[in-house]
Amino acid sequence: MATLPYLPFARPTLDEDTISGVVEVLRSGWITTGPQVRAFEAALSDYLGGRWVRVLNSATAALEVALQLCRIGPGDEVITPAQTFFAAPNMIAKVGATPVFVDVELISRNLDFDAVERAITPCTKAIMPTHFGGLPVDMDRLYEIAGKYGLRVIEDAALAIGSSWRGRRIGSFGDLTVFSFHPNKNITAIEGGALVLNNEAEALEVETLRFHGITRLADGTRDVVFPGGKFNLPDVNARIGLGQLAQLDEFNARRRALAADYFRLLHTDPPCLLPHPGYPGDEIGHSWNLFAPLLPLDQLRIDRQQFRAALESRGVGTGVSYEAAHLTALFRSYGHRKGELPNTERIAHETVTLPLFPAMTCVEVERVCAAVDEVLIEAKC
Numbered sequence: 001m002a003t004l005p006y007l008p009f010a011r012p013t014l015d016e017d018t019i020s021g022v023v024e025v026l027r028s029g030w031i032t033t034g035p036q037v038r039a040f041e042a043a044l045s046d047y048l049g050g051r052w053v054r055v056l057n058s059a060t061a062a063l064e065v066a067l068q069l070c071r072i073g074p075g076d077e078v079i080t081p082a083q084t085f086f087a088a089p090n091m092i093a094k095v096g097a098t099p100v101f102v103d104v105e106l107i108s109r110n111l112d113f114d115a116v117e118r119a120i121t122p123c124t125k126a127i128m129p130t131h132f133g134g135l136p137v138d139m140d141r142l143y144e145i146a147g148k149y150g151l152r153v154i155e156d157a158a159l160a161i162g163s164s165w166r167g168r169r170i171g172s173f174g175d176l177t178v179f180s181f182h183p184n185k186n187i188t189a190i191e192g193g194a195l196v197l198n199n200e201a202e203a204l205e206v207e208t209l210r211f212h213g214i215t216r217l218a219d220g221t222r223d224v225v226f227p228g229g230k231f232n233l234p235d236v237n238a239r240i241g242l243g244q245l246a247q248l249d250e251f252n253a254r255r256r257a258l259a260a261d262y263f264r265l266l267h268t269d270p271p272c273l274l275p276h277p278g279y280p281g282d283e284i285g286h287s288w289n290l291f292a293p294l295l296p297l298d299q300l301r302i303d304r305q306q307f308r309a310a311l312e313s314r315g316v317g318t319g320v321s322y323e324a325a326h327l328t329a330l331f332r333s334y335g336h337r338k339g340e341l342p343n344t345e346r347i348a349h350e351t352v353t354l355p356l357f358p359a360m361t362c363v364e365v366e367r368v369c370a371a372v373d374e375v376l377i378e379a380k381c
Helices: 016-028 035-047 059-069 087-094 113-119 139-149 200-209 235-245 248-265 304-313 342-350 362-379
Strands: 052-056 077-081 098-102 124-127 152-156 176-180 193-197 214-216 222-224
Touching (some): 077 087, 087 098, 124 139, 139 152, 193 200, 304 362
Parallel strands (some): 077 098, 077 124, 124 152, 152 176
Antiparallel strands (some): 214 222
C-alpha cells in the first residue's frame, strides 16, 4: 500500500506568476525597499477602501511601531488577551508598558469585553485585541468601549486578513490594524507585516519609525529624531505579497469550504469542542486562518503531546495555538499565576491546530478527521 504524503498543518500556495515576478525583481537590480513596496502598499490600501497602509518586515515590528505611534511607554497599560501569539504582549513589554491580560470566550477564543471593561484603569491607554483564527472580535463592542474611555485600539489582525464584520473588511475601518504575511497566514510575503493607519501624518511617522528614526533634511543630509529600528520590507517580499493579495479572496473562500468540511466530518468519540463557526448570517466574515478544536483530555488516557505524536505517525502535522502568554517565564515575573484566566488556560491545555490551507482537498480533510477519530477511540478511558 502506497504511503500517503505528509500533511502539514499549514502550507503557502505560490503560483508561477508570483515566482516569475520575484525573478524579475531579482534581475532588476533593486531588491530592497522600492517600487514593489510602494505597489504593495497601494494595493493593500485599495483592498481596504483607501486607508493609509505601510508595510514592515513583520507583524511584530508593526505592533511595536503602532505602540510607538500611540506614544505608549513606561507607566502605561494595554489590555490584551493572553490567548494570543507572544508577539503582542512582548511588544507591549518592549516599549516599557504593562500588558493587562484579560480572559477570552471559550468558543470564539476572542476577548471577553465585560472583562475588558472591568480591567480599565486611569493608566489604560489602549486595547490590543486579537481576531483569533480569522474570527473578528465584536467590533461594535470594542469601539464602543474605546470611545467611552478615550482609548486607542491596535487590532492584532495577524490571522484575519480578508475577515469582515457586518460586511466591512477588518482594517477598512476603526483605528490601527496590524496584518501578518508569515508563511502560515492567509497570504504570505515569506515574512512581513502591514500597519493600517488613519491619516497621512501617521503614515509619514511610520516611515520614520520603521527605518532608524531617520528624517531627511533640505540640504540632503539626514537627522535622527527617534531611536527607531530597521523594519523596512524588501521589494522581493513585496512582490510575493502582491501576487498573494490578488488571490486572497479565492484563498479565503477555499478556507471556508475546508472549515465546513471539518464541521461536517469531525464527530469524534469522545467529542472535541469545535471552534466558533462564524457569526449567524455573517459566516463569510470568518477567514479561517486555522481550525483548532479542544481535545477531550479529561476523557483520554493520553496527553496532547502523545495525541500529536500519534497523528504525526499517521502523516498528519499539527500545531498549538496558543500557549497562555501570562504563564510564560517573562510574564510570571510580572506576578501572573495559574488560575487567573480559566478559559485561556483551558484552551492552552487542550487546543490543537489541524491542517488547513487552500491547496488541501476534501479527501485530505476526511483523512485528518479519520486519523483524529482513530486516535481518540484508541485513547478513550
